[in-house]
Amino acid sequence: MFTTLLTIALLHWLVLVTPGANVLLVSQLAAGGQRRSAFFAGLGVTTVAVTWALLALLGINVVFAAMPQLRLALQVAGGMYLCYVAVRLWRSGSAGKGEPAALLAAAAAFRLGFLTNIMNPKSALFFGSVFASALPPNPSVSLLAWTVGLVFANALAWHSFLAVAFSHPRVQAAYARQRRGLNRVAGAIVGALGLRLLTTAAAEIKAR
Numbered sequence: 365m366f367t368t369l370l371t372i373a374l375l376h377w378l379v380l381v382t383p384g385a386n387v388l389l390v391s392q393l394a395a396g397g398q399r400r401s402a403f404f405a406g407l408g409v410t411t412v413a414v415t416w417a418l419l420a421l422l423g424i425n426v427v428f429a430a431m432p433q434l435r436l437a438l439q440v441a442g443g444m445y446l447c448y449v450a451v452r453l454w455r456s457g458s459a460g461k462g463e464p465a466a467l468l469a470a471a472a473a474f475r476l477g478f479l480t481n482i483m484n485p486k487s488a489l490f491f492g493s494v495f496a497s498a499l500p501p502n503p504s505v506s507l508l509a510w511t512v513g514l515v516f517a518n519a520l521a522w523h524s525f526l527a528v529a530f531s532h533p534r535v536q537a538a539y540a541r542q543r544r545g546l547n548r549v550a551g552a553i554v555g556a557l558g559l560r561l562l563t564t565a566a567a568e569i570k571a572r
Contacts, residue, residue, distance in 0.1 A: 365507055371498045373514055379490060380522045385446055385480050385557055388550050390523050392453075393473065394530035395539035401473035402531065406523025408477025413487065413519040417512050420491035432568075439565040442483030446558030449480065453551030477523075484561070491515070 381387075386409045394402035468476065481487065499511070529535070 365510070368498055368500070368507065369510055369514055372494060372511060373518060375494050375498070376515060376518050377522075380518060383553075385449070385484075385554050386477070386523070387526065388554060389449075389477060389480050390526045391530040392547075392550055393468065394527045395535050397531070397536055398468060398473075399527055399531035400470065401468040402527035403524060404470045404473040405468075405477035405480075406520065406527055408474040408479075409481045409523055410516060410519040411474075412478055412481035414512060414516045415482070416488045417491045417495075417515040419488055420495050421508055421512070436565050436568060438483070439561050443558045443561030443565065445479060445483045446554050446561065450551045450555030450558060453547050453554060 390402050390406045390409070393399075393405055495511070499507070503511075530539075
């Protein structure tokens with residue numbers, strides 16, 4: 365059991381630390397002086413990670429294989445949502461340097477984190493492929509429970525770390541000085557991620 369969980373943990377951490385929309389969301393909220401909102405956004409991201417892990421264990425990949433249009437629909441919706449977030453980030457970069465970002469309520473931050481992660485069906489495919497390769501053919505209930513718990517612990521620990529690290533006064537001061545440029549860079553990155561989802565979906569549709 366230990367070897368299986370260690371393999372899953374290492375693969376999951378490799379994906380977690382790779383910069384993406386989730387990392388940008390939590391780190392930007394924290395650097396903008398919204399540590400509490402960053403924590404709740406990370407909790408929203410973590411909730412989805414656990415959801416995708418559970419669905420992967422229940423065979424969501426089989427559903428996606430049988431109904432590829434469902435995965436494509438989620439992918440298109442995710443791409444459009446990320447493009448929407450990118451536009452908002454870019455526009456926020458047009459605001460004056462001295463203007464603080466609007467504070468997000470806990471529920472709004474959780475919802476933002478939840479939507480940012482749930483709109484990416486590739487997360488489900490990742491968990492499905494990892495579980496298929498790492499788990500034994502007939503895993504015990506306790507192993508499955510430990511696996512889901514591990515995903516929860518990893519995701520929560522990483523995003524909580526981001527919320528704390530990027531809310532450090534020096535990081536916040538640097539962010540405040542460069543907020544306009546950083547928001548536009550973040551917007552460009554998130555927009556590129558969204559466009560990649562859309563172009564991938566378009567290519568799959570065209571190939572049919």
